[in-house]
Amino acid sequence: MLNGAFGNKSSTLMTEYASLLGDAVLRHRARIAEQSARVEAELASKIKSEFIANMSHELRTPLNTIIGFSKLLTDHNRRKLPDADIVEYATLINDAAGHLLSVINDILDISKIQSGKYTLDSREVSIEEIIQACTNSFRLMASEAGVTLAPKIAFDLPMARGDSIKLRQIFTNIISNAIKFTPRGGTVTIDAMRANTGGVTVLVRDTGVGMSADEVAIALTPFGQVDGGRTRWREGTGLGLPIAKALVDLHGGEIEIRSRKGEGTEVAIVLPSRNTVLTVATNEPQSAQSARTL
Numbered sequence: 359m360l361n362g363a364f365g366n367k368s369s370t371l372m373t374e375y376a377s378l379l380g381d382a383v384l385r386h387r388a389r390i391a392e393q394s395a396r397v398e399a400e401l402a403s404k405i406k407s408e409f410i411a412n413m414s415h416e417l418r419t420p421l422n423t424i425i426g427f428s429k430l431l432t433d434h435n436r437r438k439l440p441d442a443d444i445v446e447y448a449t450l451i452n453d454a455a456g457h458l459l460s461v462i463n464d465i466l467d468i469s470k471i472q473s474g475k476y477t478l479d480s481r482e483v484s485i486e487e488i489i490q491a492c493t494n495s496f497r498l499m500a501s502e503a504g505v506t507l508a509p510k511i512a513f514d515l516p517m518a519r520g521d522s523i524k525l526r527q528i529f530t531n532i533i534s535n536a537i538k539f540t541p542r543g544g545t546v547t548i549d550a551m552r553a554n555t556g557g558v559t560v561l562v563r564d565t566g567v568g569m570s571a572d573e574v575a576i577a578l579t580p581f582g583q584v585d586g587g588r589t590r591w592r593e594g595t596g597l598g599l600p601i602a603k604a605l606v607d608l609h610g611g612e613i614e615i616r617s618r619k620g621e622g623t624e625v626a627i628v629l630p631s632r633n634t635v636l637t638v639a640t641n642e643p644q645s646a647q648s649a650r651t652l
């Protein structure tokens with residue numbers, strides 16, 4: 359049994375020891391919190407720098423083309439450019455300006471979508487015509503990339519109700535990704551069919567680089583790019599997919615991404631039956647071939 363001065367001394371020591379231990383634990387916790395805050399801040403700063411570098415690249419490249427080639431054109435009187443060169447420079451300026459406009463439009467779109475101020479037109483639209491137009495506009499890009507483009511439209515595809523410009527934007531984004539992230543020799547198939555629920559399903563499949571589940575989540579985040587650092591191997595701002603998803607949502611539809619690293623990606627876009635109108639009357643025989651290629 360403790361008694362007298364020894365007991366008091368020991369309890370004072372215990373109190374002091376407990377308080378030192380408590381301070382040490384608090385200091386340790388503070389150090390850990392500080393470390394993880396630093397790691398988070400470094401990560402945020404890395405993502406921010408990558409984003410700024412990518413965005414300035416996306417804005418500067420077309421601007422440099424516009425400035426450079428328009429300067430050459432202003433020298434025409436002195437240099438007497440051949441007609442073919444004038445046409446080539448004007449085409450390059452036009453393409454660069456179009457690209458710049460689409461980057462700016464994407465930035466405005468995502469901020470409008472995020473502020474909830476986005477309205478859609480609702481008309482009867484032909485998904486077949488939209489896919490046909492998209493496919494035609496990508497033929498050159500696909501052939502330059504050495505990628506086969508294979509669209510297939512079901513004969514009994516219903517008309518849809520929606521905003522044709524926005525629907526085209528959705529398919530443009532998804533098909534451009536499929537081509538962009540598929541190495542030479544690969545294939546991109548576009549299958550449009552009647553959904554089980556009566557709506558329309560469009561499947562865009564590629565045999566490209568694919569993504570892991572975590573990477574799909576990054577890809578769906580505004581400005582998120584799977585390979586956002588210096589090793590980035592394709593152009594873009596990382597807005598196409600989140601905009602496409604938001605536009606499908608606004609149409610009351612769903613978008614699902616199934617992907618495997620190194621094996622390819624399948625993006626399924628389902629527009630619901632309440633957004634489709636009566637099936638287009640078709641006299642096509644119900645043969646074994648239930649779809650046509652474009």
Ligand SMILES: Nc1ncnc2c1ncn2[C@@H]1O[C@H](COP(=O)(O)OP(=O)(O)OP(=O)(O)O)[C@@H](O)[C@H]1O
Pocket residue numbers: 464531535536539564566567568569576577578582583584585593594595596597598599600622623
């Ligand atoms: N089909 C695909 N195969 C592999 N990776 C893909 C595919 N689609 C998207 N990704 C990945 O997701 C990222 C985000 O795609 P998203 O379309 O949002 O942006 P982006 O194509 O890089 O640029 P933007 O569409 O704005 O020009 C891409 O950078 C790419 O890393």
Ligand SMILES: [Mg+2]
Pocket residue numbers: 531534535594597598599
């Ligand atoms: Mg894209």
